[in-house]
Amino acid sequence: MKIRNKMAIALRMARKNLLVSVILFWIGLICFSLFGRMWTEYRNSGRWIAEYQKIQNFDADKMQYLECTRFLTQDYELDNTVIGTMMDELRALDGVSWFGTYQYNGLNFEEFQQESYLSYARAHGSRESDEFLQAGYARTMWIYGDAWDFCKIRMIDGSDIAIPQEDADGNIPVIVGYQFRELLHEGDLLHHENKTYRVVGILASGSRYLINGAHKGSGGCINLDWTLMVGTSPEYYSGSYNNFRESMYFQIEDGSSPDEVENQILNVLDRYKYHGWCESVADMTRKIQQENDEYTQHQRILCVLIVLITICSLGIISLLEIQNSKYAIGVWGLCGISPKETQEILAMRYAVMALLACAVSAVIEGIRAYRRASIGNYGAVVVNLEWKLFYNETVWVVVICAIAVLAVIFLMYRFLLKDKLIMELMAEKEVS
Secondary structure (H helix, E strand, O other): OOHHHHHHHHHHHHHHOHHHHHHHHHHHHHHHHHHHHHHHHHHHHOHHHHHHHHHHOOOOOOOOEEEEEEEEOOOOOEOHHHHHHHHHHHHOOOOEEEEEEEEEEEEEHHHHOOHHHHHHHHHHOOHHHHHHHOOOEEEEEEEEOOHHHHHOOEEOOOOEOOOOOOOOOOOEEEEEOHHHOOOOOOOOEEEEOOEEEEEEEEEOOOOEEEEOOHHHOOOEEEEOOOOEEEEOOHHHHOEOOOOEEEEEEEEEOOOOOHHHHHHHHHHHHHHOOOEEEEEEHHHHHHHHHHHHHHHHHHHHHHHHHHHHHHHHHHHHHHHHHHHHOHHHHHHHHHOOOOHHHHHHHHHHHHHHHHHHHHHHHHHHHHHHHHHHHHHHHOOEOOHHHHHHHHHHHHHHHHHHHHHHHHHHHHHHHHHHOOHHHHHHHHHHHHHO
């Protein structure tokens, strides 16, 4: 019998037993989707720490860093002179070879720029950036001191730049994101609250800024394609801030004791009435790695359980359907269809449902991965990494689902659709 004839019989059988076909399809779709999702999350979870460390060229085992997080209460007044003195003391601590700090805040996009800029962002930005800008806001990063080098932001011309607090004319320098390259140019002036900002450069595409400890493998990065970055003005440190957070980073010199450096830092902060704590970045990285290992172990267990559930559920339903199809199988035998051909027809019948479920599952997972990758324009993710994971995830979903389909077909053909079973069904029908 030709393959197309076998397929025609299989499709006719699937159409006749439509309810069973729908049940098989949904079981396959759910199981394949869950398995594909668990598998790709298992693969991708181990990449985040390595990718973030690669982006920042950070090696916790070779370089000793301390992160100190400070919280300022609403009642605490910041004084520029006191802040400057404290920063100088922290830089001069024994055993510290590098010091940097960062903080970030948002300015109202509509006030900071003209309405035409906001319209430009909405017209040219992605769906996600439009959602972010619909309230009239865009991120503005405030970088303090030498922390700019820690961020490693690269300009569109390939150079690195550190933003001074003001230029020779008293204007505050601002660097614009890559997506504004056609609207704003170097030398353009922007005005906001009686201050003048001068565009000093354009960021390279895909530039990003660390937030929430992304250099340690957690948290994330803000993509800067739709942002404005300005140097911190002295006035920014004046006034009160409610639950204002700032993180400082210290690179410890070789041979120095991290504990001694930590005690010095905390003593300085305590003397200036700052509340904060220090923690080794290497320890935090290892802690995150341990949590990641536990997560991947759970993902592996879920993958195995999903495979077992898929095989058992499809096997039971298929076996019951075969038992309920005695009449059709008997008719095939009377028509001269051999037991082997009957096996192939039944295998095709289940393969059609499995392949359809696999295809729909791959499309759903691909759309989900695409949407997650596209949020990098305003979310705390790395766009380049997300797109890399999107391609890998889509390919792996298709591969894993295809393997699952082949496994189901093999099991059906090898164990459930044995010659003995089909021969018994045919013999029973012939006798009746």
